[in-house]
Amino acid sequence: MNAIANPKPATTDTVLRVQGISKSFGDNHVLKDISFDMQKGEVVSLLGPSGCGKSTLLRCINWLEEPDAGHIRLNSERMGYAGSGAKMNDTQLSQMRSRIGMVFQHFALWPHMTVLENVMASPVHVQKRDRKEVENEARAVLKRVGLEDKMDMLPSRLSGGQKQRVGIARALAMKPEILLFDEPTSALDPMLVGEVLEVMRDLAADGATMVIVTHEMKFARQVSSRIIFMDSGHIIENRSPEDFFDHPQTDKAKTFLHSVQYK
Amino acid sequence: MNFYDYLSFVYGALSTVGVSFVAIIVGIPLGLGLALLRWARIPVFGKCAYLYVSIVRSCPAVTLIMLIYFGLPQFGISLNPFVAALISFSITATAFNCEIWRSSLLAFDRSQYEAAQAFGMTRWVRFRHVLLPQIWRSSIPGLINEMTLLVKNSPAISVIGLLDITRAAQRIGARTYEPIPPLLLGFAIYIIIVMLLIELQKRLETRIRSAGI
Ligand SMILES: Nc1ncnc2c1ncn2[C@@H]1O[C@H](COP(=O)(O)OP(=O)(O)O)[C@@H](O)[C@H]1O
Ligand SMILES: [Mg+2]
Numbered sequence: 207m208n209a210i211a212n213p214k215p216a217t218t219d220t221v222l223r224v225q226g227i228s229k230s231f232g233d234n235h236v237l238k239d240i241s242f243d244m245q246k247g248e249v250v251s252l253l254g255p256s257g258c259g260k261s262t263l264l265r266c267i268n269w270l271e272e273p274d275a276g277h278i279r280l281n282s283e284r285m286g287y288a289g290s291g292a293k294m295n296d297t298q299l300s301q302m303r304s305r306i307g308m309v310f311q312h313f314a315l316w317p318h319m320t321v322l323e324n325v326m327a328s329p330v331h332v333q334k335r336d337r338k339e340v341e342n343e344a345r346a347v348l349k350r351v352g353l354e355d356k357m358d359m360l361p362s363r364l365s366g367g368q369k370q371r372v373g374i375a376r377a378l379a380m381k382p383e384i385l386l387f388d389e390p391t392s393a394l395d396p397m398l399v400g401e402v403l404e405v406m407r408d409l410a411a412d413g414a415t416m417v418i419v420t421h422e423m424k425f426a427r428q429v430s431s432r433i434i435f436m437d438s439g440h441i442i443e444n445r446s447p448e449d450f451f452d453h454p455q456t457d458k459a460k461t462f463l464h465s466v467q468y469k
Numbered sequence: 470m471n472f473y474d475y476l477s478f479v480y481g482a483l484s485t486v487g488v489s490f491v492a493i494i495v496g497i498p499l500g501l502g503l504a505l506l507r508w509a510r511i512p513v514f515g516k517c518a519y520l521y522v523s524i525v526r527s528c529p530a531v532t533l534i535m536l537i538y539f540g541l542p543q544f545g546i547s548l549n550p551f552v553a554a555l556i557s558f559s560i561t562a563t564a565f566n567c568e569i570w571r572s573s574l575l576a577f578d579r580s581q582y583e584a585a586q587a588f589g590m591t592r593w594v595r596f597r598h599v600l601l602p603q604i605w606r607s608s609i610p611g612l613i614n615e616m617t618l619l620v621k622n623s624p625a626i627s628v629i630g631l632l633d634i635t636r637a638a639q640r641i642g643a644r645t646y647e648p649i650p651p652l653l654l655g656f657a658i659y660i661i662i663v664m665l666l667i668e669l670q671k672r673l674e675t676r677i678r679s680a681g682i
Contacts, residue, residue: 270583270586296591297591300590300591301589303586303587303588303589304588304589308584308587310580312580314580314583314584315581316581316585316599328588331594332590333589376588
């Protein structure tokens with residue numbers, strides 16, 4: 207396992223450093239000593255069977271779950287602990303979290319806000335940026351995801367694919383240093399998956415740093431710079447997409463690829 | 470009915486409205502506070518909120534107001550009847566409003582609250598901009614309904630000698646031997662008060678529909 211645990215020291219391009227993260231719920235050991243780095247502009251697909259801890263890992267990265275052990279560093283700043291070593295308070299944690307964008311499987315849009323307000327909420331209320339400026343940017347971001355004509359609608363009036371594109375626009379509006387996607391297309395009708403993947407492909411090409419949990423194997427292969435494969439709380443493969451898909455080294459990965467019918 | 474009879478109606482209406490109004494102003498935020506204690510599953514406090522609501526809910530308005538008015542002086546707290554009425558109605562309104570807020574909170578989808586957390590919103594911002602607008606919207610009908618119940622429970626204040634609308638009507642009827650006209654007048658005043666509350670509900674609901682973030 208050591209061979210894939212932070213082999214090199216962090217560089218100035220290391221956006222995210224995950225070191226020795228462990229997390230249990232009761233006696234269910236969900237994450238066991240997870241370590242990996244992400245360089246600026248890297249796209250990592252996090253794969254693994256359901257229940258292996260992918261969501262929990264993403265939630266540890268932005269401290270929605272507090273890990274039992276290990277460090278998370280975002281551009282060399284430690285998550286969850288202030289400089290003095292004391293635990294971060296609500297305000298400090300909020301500032302750290304606002305530097306990480308997250309996209310959820312079930313969208314989790316705020317239903318009482320219009321599309322535009324959803325996108326503006328965090329920049330205005332968390333980053334305290336100028337409202338007018340935020341609005342212009344929000345309109346631009348929504349245009350980028352193809353929703354310029356839906357800005358004043360409530361999320362409930364949108365299709366799943368449109369909702370998820372709002373979810374992505376909402377994350378982008380914070381200008382995050384890294385984007386986390388937790389199965390962004392799993393709740394969508396097959397017909398609508400393409401439009402969301404298209405937006406994500408565009409982001410990847412644009413140099414965004416992204417961690418993507420997905421079951422879209424073809425997409426993962428095309429868009430990722432690296433594949434991390436997890437099984438029962440461990441990272442057991444961490445390699446290029448070609449290596450992983452064409453020559454999986456572990457039986458678990460072979461079984462997994464077989465089960466998702468990746469040929 | 471003479472001039473003084475009408476005056477006593479005005480007086481009765483003022484105490485009915487006054488007691489109800491104070492109970493509403495106190496009961497809405499306190500009820501919300503209790504409901505949030507339960508929603509956030511704060512160990513001991515959540516349980517206390519539950520006990521408070523269960524006990525108060527089972528106490529009739531007349532009983533509670535007498536308990537407060539005659540009971541508190543035993544502990545050296547002497548009250549004038551109007552203050553006793555305010556306290557008693559506020560206690561009840563808090564308990565019932567707690568249940569109204571709580572059912573809105575139960576219907577609230579926690580995942581978008583967590584999304585707000587992931588987007589860096591502090592506890593206060595999440596409450597103010599994500600939770601409150603949504604539960605306020607879904608609580609308005611219940612809260613207004615509870616206000617009309619408060620108004621209609623207000624005759625209870627007459628048991629400690631206060632003059633409310635119904636008591637005024639009853640006194641006039643007893644003197645003139647014509648109970649029906651003053652009762653009808655009292656009824657009309659209740660109708661006006663409740664209509665005003667329903668109008669308030671409509672306005673709040675329209676305002677919400679056109680509100681921004
Ligand atoms: N809040 C929680 N409390 C208890 N158990 C949890 C919680 N969150 C996740 N788990 C458990 O952790 C394991 C991994 O879950 P998860 O990270 O959601 O897996 P994945 O996203 O890979 O499907 C599962 O066994 C799940 O039941
Ligand atoms: Mg998951």
